[in-house]
Amino acid sequence: MSTPARRRSPEEGHGPNARPAPHDGAELSWPQEVSHTPSMSIGAVLALLKPEFPAVTLSKLRFLEEQGLVSPRRTGSGYRMYSRADAERIRYALTQQRDSYLPLRVIREQLADLDAGREVEAPSRARVVSRDGELVRPAPGARVSAKEICELTGCTEDELDEMARAGLVLADTRGRFPGRSVQVVQAALALGRHGITPRHLRRVRTAADREADTIDQVVAPTRAQRTGAARERGAAQAGELAELYASLHAELLRSAVDELG
Structure with a gap:
């Protein structure tokens, strides 16, 4: 009979309140079917x-x-x-x-x-269709061309140009866009079907830039340490803060819509 899964305590690991991971014979962390014998540097x-x-x-x-x-x-x-x-x-x-x-x-x-042996729900993926019919989206840090964005999202070059003029997507000096532009274009197209144009969304971009500036000020002391570990901590902290800002914005928007009656 396999050993039951166990929820890992926050104190395990090597942090300030760390305690050792379980030894042989103790309940194992995921993945249980793989060797837990320490053998690699x-x-x-x-x-x-x-x-x-x-x-x-x-x-x-x-x-x-x-x-x-x-x-x-x-x-x-x-x-x-x-x-x-x-x-x-x-x-x-x-x-x-x-x-x-x-x-x-x-x-x-x-x-x-x-x-703990519980299933993890797969995260929702962007509804972008590639040539082979698989759901795809560019990897973080990737750069994509205007043609690729149009192929992946179904937007026209004119629609993409309008989004660029509104500041929703920004190309570099080579005319390539961040990979996340695919999701931005998708969202803008969906809003466009309700009559909300890129011009209306300019304020959303402005607010996002202001929030990013605030996050940058918070994580700047960590990044200033100039070590690999500090850069990783800074990037992770910035990502967490972005998630919190997004959650706060979503809740405030829902509250404001509820007030509309």
Whole structure:
């Protein structure tokens, strides 16, 4: 009989209130079917993940440990030793960040659910259709051309130009757009079907830029430390704050609509 799954306590890991991960014979964290025997150095884990995640770094792996997503063992000399299960937890976190744009807070909750044996609901994906009929969207950090945006969203070049003039999407000097522009164009097209034009949405862009400036001021001290770990913390903090701003905006908008009667 397989060992029942267990919710990982926030105190486990190597943070300020850390306590060791369970040893052999104890209830195992997800994925239970993979070896939990510590057998890989941090360098070996990096080499294992690099082909799939070229941007991953040693500082990123240390940061995920600091955030409680994985708890490698420590040797008597203090070196980290990872199990295959640890590597799979890291792979899961990196995949969710890359493909679903999820903040670490949500990924941590998902891993806790998996530890407890609960199913994790797949995040909603952008309804973008590629040539082969699969649902796709550009990876975070990707740059896409105007032609690609039109092909992926079904918008016309004139519609995209109107969105660009309103500041909803911004091209770089080479005429390429951030990957997230695909979702922005989709949302703008959906609003357009209700008679809300890009001109009406200019204020939304202005508000987003102001909120981004506030977030930048908050995370600037962390980024100023100029270490790989600090950059990872700053990026994660900025992502979490963006999620909170989005949630607050959504609730305020719902409240205002409710007042309309």
